[in-house]
């Protein structure tokens with residue numbers, strides 16, 4: 001009986017490991033004035049090993065988040081971390097409150113859920129690399145409203 005249980009257990013883990021071991025998560029890298037509840041990126045599934053960005057395409061990203069304070073100023077900062085070196089990713093409009101396509105109406109109110117949208121151009125001249133992406137929203141005092149980190153590859 002015990003042996004049977006061990007065999008079943010081992011099989012279960014062996015089978016299970018294929019999918020979950022390859023999956024990734026959107027990690028919280030220190031959100032303090034809020035937290036994110038959902039992140040969706042086009043062509044990117046968390047059941048994959050990494051988020052795949054294809055050069056020459058536009059990726060859309062949406063973030064649902066909830067501030068725990070009223071917020072009137074939001075700067076988006078995106079880095080690609082190569083080894084340990086963070087390389088800033090240029091955003092067309094880092095001032096989120098001034099971005100008409102972001103879908104946010106500032107000031108944001110405490111404990112309400114907001115839905116942010118953006119589009120990133122994955123330029124043809126980007127290097128083809130594995131990179132860790134760090135996506136931050138900070139306020140005027142550089143405090144993190146939301147910080148999201150996830151593994152990606154550019155192909």
Ligand SMILES: *[C@@H]1O[C@H](CO)[C@@H](O)[C@H](O)[C@H]1NC(C)=O
Nearest residue numbers: 056057058059119120121122
């Ligand atoms: C990506 O977006 C830019 C700006 O809106 C647009 O000019 C371009 O045609 C888009 N590229 C693709 C591949 O959809």
